[in-house]
Amino acid sequence: MDHTLSALVQIDLDGAYVRLLxxxxxxxxxxxxxxxxxxxxxxxxxxxTVTVDLTVDLTAAEHVEVVGVDLLRWAVDHDKSMGGAGPVKILLPDELPDHPPRRPG
Known part of the structure; x- marks a missing residue:
């Protein structure tokens, strides 16, 4: 499998949010x-002084590894260089593509 990613940045015209798809x-x-x-x-x-919401939307990703998301969250949470930057919300698919739901039985 070719493990590449693509990202598109959307910025609200009022500057209220930035979304990374x-x-x-x-x-x-x-x-x-x-x-x-x-x-x-x-x-x-x-x-x-207004905090801008940043959302990283992974809901359209074809393949998501839990460890990749965990490492990304850790890096975002521990980035001291962004000082007063607002929080980063990471949206995940309901079911992670690399972890399909288990069927009973």
């Missing part, structure tokens, strides 16, 4: 490429 594969190996995009998206917020 991710497709492709979010894995342990590919998540380091996603993190710099999150840092850039966080920096797009205007330098005002």
């Amino acid at each position: 991710v497709t492709g594969c979010v894995t342990e190996a590919s998540q380091p490429a996603l993190y710099p995009l999150i840092r850039r998206a966080r920096a797009l917020s205007p330098p005002v």
Whole structure:
């Protein structure tokens, strides 16, 4: 499987939110490429006192590894360089593509 990812940044015209739409594969190996995009998206917020919401939407990703998401969350939560930047919300598919629901029996 080709573990590539693609990201599209959407910015609200009022500057209230920035959304990073991710497709492709979010894995342990590919998540380091996603993190710099999150840092850039966080920096797009205007330098005002209003906190801008940043959402990383993985609901359209074809392949999501739990360990990749965990590493991404850790990196975002421990980034001291973003100081007063607002929180980052990570949206996941209802069922992670690499972990299909177990069937009873």
